[in-house]
Amino acid sequence: MEQFLSQYPVHTRINVAWGEMDALQHVNNAVYFRYFETARIDFFGQLGLLEQGQKMQIGPIISENQARYRRPVTFPDSLLVGVNISDIGQDRFLMNYAVFSQAQKVITTTGSSLVVMYDFKTGQKMDLPPELVDVLKAQEAAKA
Template structure:
């Protein structure tokens, strides 16, 4: 787990809830996207992206979202969802998620979201601000 935390300095701890399991007795596949969302919101908060959104009305929207399931998760468990950034461009970037099960002591799920900056005033795509771009570059890993 220490290695995971070192590789993912920004991570979110999530407690698996009983109600997240499905009839097959493992966490339902759609729940992972909620886990990714929680980690994404934590990341955006930590880098100040929401502060910029309030000032500029320019913020992130998802253009693509996917998951790769490696091992099933069951209740009870506590997960760490690590976030890294790759493919930073002027108006978009890729968020990579790695889900680590503390019970299994293993990575269970990988995910990615393509995030595009959007100007909610004009209804059009927008560029990343220098502040957000610099913050993203601090967490960028080459794919």
């Protein structure tokens, strides 16, 4: 777990709900995208990025998502969903996720989201604000 925490210094705890399991008695594959979403919003909240973007009517939108399922997760379990940043570009960056099962003591699922900065006033993508680039680069450097 120490290695997980050093690679993913920003993480969110999520308890698996009984209703998230499917007929095959493990967490349904689609649920992981909700876990990623929860961790993504928590990440932005922990860094104070949501309020600033709302004031300026700009924000991140998802261009694409992907997940790789390594091991099934079942109820009951408590997960840590870690987030780190890579591939920072002019108008986009990659958010990488890892789901650590506390019951299994292992990463069960990995994934990523390609995030594009969007101007809600103009309805167009935009360059990442310099302040955001600084925060993202600091997060990118923080992973071991």
